[in-house]
Amino acid sequence: MKQFPSRWAQSVALLVAVSFLASCGLPRVGPNKREIYAGSVMQEGDAFVVSVNDRVTRATAVVPALGFSEQFQSAGLVGSDTIQPGDVLGLTIWENVDDGLLAAETTNSTILEEVQVDGSGSIFVPYAGRIQAAGNSPEAIRRLITDKLQDQTPDPQVEVRRLAGDGSSVSLVGAVGAQGVYPIERPTRTLSAMLARAGGIAIEPEIAQITVLRGGHQGKIWFQDLYKNPRYDIALRGGDRILVEEDTRAFTALGATGTQARVPFETQTLSAVEAIAQVGGLVPTAADPTGVFIFRNEPADIANQVLGRTDLIGAQRMVYVLDLTRPNGVFMARDFVVRDQDTLYVTEAPYAQWNKAIAAITGSLTTVSTVATVSDSLSGS
Numbered sequence: 001m002k003q004f005p006s007r008w009a010q011s012v013a014l015l016v017a018v019s020f021l022a023s024c025g026l027p028r029v030g031p032n033k034r035e036i037y038a039g040s041v042m043q044e045g046d047a048f049v050v051s052v053n054d055r056v057t058r059a060t061a062v063v064p065a066l067g068f069s070e071q072f073q074s075a076g077l078v079g080s081d082t083i084q085p086g087d088v089l090g091l092t093i094w095e096n097v098d099d100g101l102l103a104a105e106t107t108n109s110t111i112l113e114e115v116q117v118d119g120s121g122s123i124f125v126p127y128a129g130r131i132q133a134a135g136n137s138p139e140a141i142r143r144l145i146t147d148k149l150q151d152q153t154p155d156p157q158v159e160v161r162r163l164a165g166d167g168s169s170v171s172l173v174g175a176v177g178a179q180g181v182y183p184i185e186r187p188t189r190t191l192s193a194m195l196a197r198a199g200g201i202a203i204e205p206e207i208a209q210i211t212v213l214r215g216g217h218q219g220k221i222w223f224q225d226l227y228k229n230p231r232y233d234i235a236l237r238g239g240d241r242i243l244v245e246e247d248t249r250a251f252t253a254l255g256a257t258g259t260q261a262r263v264p265f266e267t268q269t270l271s272a273v274e275a276i277a278q279v280g281g282l283v284p285t286a287a288d289p290t291g292v293f294i295f296r297n298e299p300a301d302i303a304n305q306v307l308g309r310t311d312l313i314g315a316q317r318m319v320y321v322l323d324l325t326r327p328n329g330v331f332m333a334r335d336f337v338v339r340d341q342d343t344l345y346v347t348e349a350p351y352a353q354w355n356k357a358i359a360a361i362t363g364s365l366t367t368v369s370t371v372a373t374v375s376d377s378l379s380g381s
Contacts (some may be wrong), residue, residue, distance in 0.1 A: 030255050033291045033347050036319060047295075047317035050306060056320065057335040063269050064249075064340075068219035068232055072212065077189050077235045081137040084168040084238045089123060089133065090117045090139070093149070094157040107195055114163065118136045125150055137363075138162050156226070170194060170236050174244040175203040190367065192226055192233045201244050206267055213241040222268060249340035256287035256346045265340075268303040272322055272333040275344055289324040291347030296339065341373055 039045030050056060083089070091112040115123045123141075126203040128148035133141050149156040150165025168184040177199015187192045191212065195201065199221060201208050208223035221232050223244070249265045258280015266278060272294065277284065282289060296318050297305070303316040305353060322333050338344070 003009065016369075030347070032289070033318045036291075036293060036347070039319070042234065047319050048303070049319045049321060050353040051321045051323070052332045054332075054335075056306055057332065057337070059216055059302060060320075060339075060373060061335075061337045062302065062339065063337065066209070066220050066222055067226070068212070068221060069217070072218060072219045072234045073231050075235050078168065078184055078237065080293065081139075081162065083117055083133045083136055083138070083141065084123075085117050085119050085121050085134050086238075087117045087133075087168065088163040088220060089117065089138070090163050091115055091125065091145070092159040092162040093125075093145070096155040096157075097153065109366055165258055170195050170238070170240040170242060172198045172242045172244070175246065176244050177202055177362040182338070184238060186237075190233050190235055192230065195234055195244070203244070203246050204266075207247040208243055209247055211243040211245070213243070214239070216266055224268075251275060251340070251342040254343065254345045255338070256348050257281070257344070258283065270338045272336040272344070273330065273337045274335070276346075278303075279344070287346050288347045288349040289306075289329075292322040292324060292333070293345045293347070294320040294322070294336070294338065295343040295345060297341075342379055 012370045019305040037043070037049055039047050040049040041047065042049075086194075095110075112125070115125070117123055117133045121131045121132060124130055125145055125148070128145050129316045131144050131148070133143060136144070142158045142160045145158045145160070146156055149158070169181050170184060171181045173179050173192065176195065180198065181189065182197055184194075184196060188197045191210070195210075209220055210223055210226065211218060212234070219234075226232050237356045246267050247268075250262050251265070251270075252262050253275070254260050257276065261279070263275070267274070270278075272292070276292070282292075297315045300314055300316060302313050302314050303318060304310055304317070313374055316330050320336065322336065323329050324333060326332070
């Protein structure tokens with residue numbers, strides 16, 4: 001008679017467990033394939049669910065287009081002797097008379113130790129007035145001063161020397177060996193040379209981006225393109241600001257993957273296969289390889305191309321489906337390009353849900369059986 005209450009208790013527990021699971025559902029990582037497909041515009045949702053094929057991979061293979069404009073690329077090298085605002089000049093003027101305009105009583109020469117080029121690019125020389133120095137070489141400035149003075153003193157001789165100054169300099173910040181302000185000198189008149197002068201970059205070259213700000217203009221390139229394309233090794237200008245930073249793109253991984261997190265890009269281009277590998281692959285005991293989804297807000301021009309339409313306006317919610325079990329499934333995943341802000345979601349296999357149901361039921365029955373056994377023991381005592 002002691003077996004009857006135990007069997008009766010297990011039967012009641014089974015019915016209770018099944019009822020509970022049917023009404024509340026099992027714990028899971030997210031929606032299943034049926035629920036995602038239900039969000040399609042063809043059913044009750046507002047997203048376009050598209051199976052990935054060769055045409056889709058070609059239409060969506062968009063990577064960031066970085067590069068310098070023609071204005072940056074066409075700028076010539078700054079002459080090593082070209083004077084810039086902020087530079088400091090040393091002037092010596094000899095006059096061919098004993099009582100000259102500038103010379104003291106005991107000498108026929110005048111030395112102006114330091115003359116700084118002002119913000120407008122000019123210097124002031126007594127009796128010669130304001131001289132435009134910026135953009136000229138010391139020799140050109142010498143001729144300008146001579147021309148101004150020769151009508152006031154006979155046969156003036158002028159020497160112009162370029163001293164240390166702060167006119168032709170650029171600032172480097174970010175992931176470089178040594179941040180700071182560096183002068184543009186003969187060996188450092190180009191972008192690559194200036195980066196080397198600052199100790200090179202301090203991050204992985206493959207994800208390094210270089211931004212150059214010049215006045216109201218901006219250009220950005222990949223660090224590796226600086227050496228692949230010689231045109232990007234642009235000539236620098238005084239006042240340029242150079243920023244070196246990591247690629248800021250990232251995607252989010254959710255579901256039955258090795259890691260659920262926001263994951264930064266590790267390469268310039270990232271395929272779906274690489275993204276899956278980057279988060280630890282699919283969970284062997286839970287993932288459904290037929291349910292790999294990429295969620296994305298797609299620009300209207302690409303969405304129209306993917307769907308074969310022309311009437312879509314504005315960004316569209318797109319869900320791309322990858323089935324890794326198809327004959328070419330892995331190739332499709334290898335060719336499909338993941339983009340910034342994408343969400344990679346892998347559904348759980350039905351087998352995983354079945355295991356959860358069985359585990360929940362058997363676990364509940366084991367607990368009830370244990371309680372019944374303890375109850376019988378207490379009654380017998």
